[in-house]
Amino acid sequence: QKEVEQNSGPLSVPEGAIASLNCTYSDRGSQSFFWYRQYSGKSPELIMFIYSNGDKEDGRFTAQLNKASQYVSLLIRDSQPSDSATYLCAVRNFGGYQKVTFGIGTKLQVIP
């Protein structure tokens, strides 16, 4: 079982719609969760991080965390063509320094 699982996509949504990106993780001790955006040919760029159960909103982005279900998601409202990229979910375990494990990423395509 992969430690961090994402559907590689592509996920296609029309412009203006809500894009929902999902991620599951295997280690119940995981405490910190991150979403990165990676444009083709570029390096990953941090979008959001979340530590507590529930929702965290930042502009058009909302991260949702459910530790009981070991599930984290990213919602993008009013999707724009410029949001077309690969979105990487990353997870860090609890206790001291633990490495961050990345999912394979979901490719999002926003259709004008």
Place this chain on the structure above:
Amino acid sequence: SAVISQKPSRDICQRGTSLTIQCQVDSQVTMMFWYRQQPGQSLTLIATANQGSEATYESGFVIDKFPISRPNLTFSTLTVSNMSPEDSSIYLCSVETGQETQYFGPGTRLLVL
């Protein structure tokens, strides 16, 4: 966040040679890391670059193949030694700042022929 630069940005190398990649940060950071991202795959941590001591390597990566230096809190190098076509990849430096968040450099795109 931090401003991170990497050199070279890309290179084409011959089998059996070595390439050293440099990572420079605009501020002092405690944690620096080296990742590899192969086509169609996720980011894989190679090692944590420790200042003043040997790097900490992840399973599957060894110092002889990927020697790392970290002479101070703003600079690190990764060498890819005795390269083969399987080493063709993007190599990324990252740093950790407050709130346990990591920021990535622009990457080095390596092609080994």
